[in-house]
Amino acid sequence: MNKQVELKHKRVIASTHVKLGEKNRMNQTYTDINDIFFKAEQTPSFLTGSEVIREAIKRASVGTSVAYPITPQSEAAALIGEIYAEGYLDEYFRGESEFAVMGQCAGAAFGGHRVFTTTAGPGTLRAMENFPMWAGARLPIQVCVTCRGVNSPLSIQPDTLEMHYLLETGMMVWHAETAQDLFDFILKGFIVAEQPDVHVPIAVCCDGFFVTHTKDTVELPPVDLTLTPYDPYKNPQPVMDMETSPIRMMRDPFVMKSNYISYATHASWQQEVKAAVERSRKHAVPLLDGLIDTENADQEVLIVGSGTAVSQSREAIRLLEADGVKVGLVKIKTIRPFPYEEIRQVTKNAKHIFVPEFNIAGWLAREIKSTIPDNERVYAGPHVCGGMTMPSEVIVEQIKNHLGMETVKLRM
Amino acid sequence: MSKEKISICEDLADIMPPEYQELVATATFGNQDRGWKDIGSSKELIEQHSLCAGCPESIAFRYILASLPAPEDTVFVGSTGCTSLVFPHVAVHNIHSLFGNQNAIASGLKRALASRFPDVEKDVVVLAGDGATVDIGLDMTMQSWFRQEKFTTICFDNELYANTGGQESGLMQKGFVAKMAPKGKSFEKVRLPEIAREAGCAYIAVLTVSKPNRVEQAIKNAIYVAREIGPTFVQLYTPCILEIGKQSMEGLDEMKDAETIGGRFVQKEYITEEAQKLLDSIKEETKARKKAAKAKKPVNA
Numbered sequence: 001m002n003k004q005v006e007l008k009h010k011r012v013i014a015s016t017h018v019k020l021g022e023k024n025r026m027n028q029t030y031t032d033i034n035d036i037f038f039k040a041e042q043t044p045s046f047l048t049g050s051e052v053i054r055e056a057i058k059r060a061s062v063g064t065s066v067a068y069p070i071t072p073q074s075e076a077a078a079l080i081g082e083i084y085a086e087g088y089l090d091e092y093f094r095g096e097s098e099f100a101v102m103g104q105c106a107g108a109a110f111g112g113h114r115v116f117t118t119t120a121g122p123g124t125l126r127a128m129e130n131f132p133m134w135a136g137a138r139l140p141i142q143v144c145v146t147c148r149g150v151n152s153p154l155s156i157q158p159d160t161l162e163m164h165y166l167l168e169t170g171m172m173v174w175h176a177e178t179a180q181d182l183f184d185f186i187l188k189g190f191i192v193a194e195q196p197d198v199h200v201p202i203a204v205c206c207d208g209f210f211v212t213h214t215k216d217t218v219e220l221p222p223v224d225l226t227l228t229p230y231d232p233y234k235n236p237q238p239v240m241d242m243e244t245s246p247i248r249m250m251r252d253p254f255v256m257k258s259n260y261i262s263y264a265t266h267a268s269w270q271q272e273v274k275a276a277v278e279r280s281r282k283h284a285v286p287l288l289d290g291l292i293d294t295e296n297a298d299q300e301v302l303i304v305g306s307g308t309a310v311s312q313s314r315e316a317i318r319l320l321e322a323d324g325v326k327v328g329l330v331k332i333k334t335i336r337p338f339p340y341e342e343i344r345q346v347t348k349n350a351k352h353i354f355v356p357e358f359n360i361a362g363w364l365a366r367e368i369k370s371t372i373p374d375n376e377r378v379y380a381g382p383h384v385c386g387g388m389t390m391p392s393e394v395i396v397e398q399i400k401n402h403l404g405m406e407t408v409k410l411r412m
Numbered sequence: 413m414s415k416e417k418i419s420i421c422e423d424l425a426d427i428m429p430p431e432y433q434e435l436v437a438t439a440t441f442g443n444q445d446r447g448w449k450d451i452g453s454s455k456e457l458i459e460q461h462s463l464c465a466g467c468p469e470s471i472a473f474r475y476i477l478a479s480l481p482a483p484e485d486t487v488f489v490g491s492t493g494c495t496s497l498v499f500p501h502v503a504v505h506n507i508h509s510l511f512g513n514q515n516a517i518a519s520g521l522k523r524a525l526a527s528r529f530p531d532v533e534k535d536v537v538v539l540a541g542d543g544a545t546v547d548i549g550l551d552m553t554m555q556s557w558f559r560q561e562k563f564t565t566i567c568f569d570n571e572l573y574a575n576t577g578g579q580e581s582g583l584m585q586k587g588f589v590a591k592m593a594p595k596g597k598s599f600e601k602v603r604l605p606e607i608a609r610e611a612g613c614a615y616i617a618v619l620t621v622s623k624p625n626r627v628e629q630a631i632k633n634a635i636y637v638a639r640e641i642g643p644t645f646v647q648l649y650t651p652c653i654l655e656i657g658k659q660s661m662e663g664l665d666e667m668k669d670a671e672t673i674g675g676r677f678v679q680k681e682y683i684t685e686e687a688q689k690l691l692d693s694i695k696e697e698t699k700a701r702k703k704a705a706k707a708k709k710p711v712n713a
Contacts, residue, residue: 063524063527063528064520064523064524064527066520090524090527091523091524091527093523093559095516095555096551096555097551099513099516100516100551100552100555101516103509103510103513103516103517103520103552104516104517104519104520105520106509106513106516106517106520107489107507107516107517107518107519107520107521107522107523107524108520108521108524109520109524110507110509110517110520110521110524111487111520111521111522111523111524111525111528112524112525112528113520113527113528115520129510130509130510130513133509133510238505240487240505240506240507240521241487241525241528241529241534242484242486242487242505242534243417245417245418246418246502246503246504246505
């Protein structure tokens, strides 16, 4: 499971039922994902994260998207509606709640469509019952989660606590740091999730507001290129369209049987879903150029993070370097599958590992602690939550404090 | 799907189970005049059921499956409950996902199928119990009607939660003493047919499953109208004989009692003008087609 995967020279097999080079009704050319990202000319564009989601979906050959308003994803969901009206998607409508929306997404996926939706915070939690159902039914739906607080009193501020709840749903969970990541992850996420040996849902997460509502320069491939569409007949399970023979699935429903066969069936299916997420590595690694990125990872002091905590850490590292403290950086791109072996290798020589997070739980620090030997090396922090920002100075201060260095007292 | 799609590869024919062989040989896929009268002379699309002996739901399943106008292009969406124990035995694609989200699933499914198969009518039929339809799923049931989603919703109304052991449901009669209603249910049976009418259903039928010809007609009407006009709803009384203290052989009598004048399930239909016109034209076409077929047959044939 934790074997190091070779990073280069792997080519992802995309859906082939529509020939590469054919044009769709919007005059876009179906193009292999490798060619979209690694061959086509990329043009810099200055966009908000929400606009980046729209640009990704324009190039994603999506069948159905179902929308529901919740800050901070409402703008992205509405922008997808606008490109639906232009003709880029086959189906788009507003559902009545996140629980219903995720059911509507499941229905469209059962019927053979590529499906995309967006949600955030309380919406993610309201939808939660659907996520293990998607995974169990092997529906490769993509949900873009623009993380925000889930606590009471009402909060709409950025907070990544909801990702903690997603970790054991059986979905792939990727965490975008920047708008560029968000664009790349959405398109690459479809292709990885839809591989026949994977075929599980994917949550592409980003930090709400910090990514969705700020403008950033993003390299975009031409809009006349689009992903090859989803091929529903590569589903490891029958598509619910009565185009294949209906089979009698079992003599007695497993829910009725309290015996070893029933337990074994459920247990093996849970293990299979987990294994399918693990199998996604071999497709994700070449497309994402590894599940982690590293900068000066041979230092004794490392920061390991995901999402915008990585951006803040970069600046902190620059400040620390000015003070003569050299710190390396590890950016985790996929939380599920978790890069266990990569993290073990990259932290081998580190004496201090800092894990800054935008949530109170410190779930990423827990993951890392449970992965590496001598985990007293892990310092779970700094943490901010409830929408607070994480100034680079706070990261600098906590690192210096922990290392026993003198610090300038920060005014908070 | 046509009958060819279920035919068996010759090399594997001898290892296919007999029930599948029968399905290929005598099931009525593709026969546009199929109906309840085929039961007994052709392979039914339900192999067995895991329900209690004498459960009216089992006969309701048989009538419905025999009445589908095009099972070769029909997909069922079920929900959690006794019905979910039957679907694994049914020779029509069917989806079980969660409890109460059946009309949400059907909304996405119908739209995806309509977009993937613009030239084929793919019928989507929801079949769920009253807990799923009215209590936990009422929001999604009604919202699919508001949105005018083109599929049929069938509710097996047994007036309680049967599969979990007889708890109070919204469709239970007022005063009935049940689990979770220890002093008797305190409010009236939810008037779902009226809700369906106000929410925009174009065809609504309420009846018991005591008479197969009536069930057949209601199911066919509902599916025809859903194809062309909008959402349709069929509420069928399928009493849970176990939980109302009846014997296995008493289900039919219970339904007959409930449909007599003054009973809760006197047959009623609500049909919009547009739906009525459609049904009349289908009736005319069917009549003409049958007449033409009869005329073609040689005398004494």
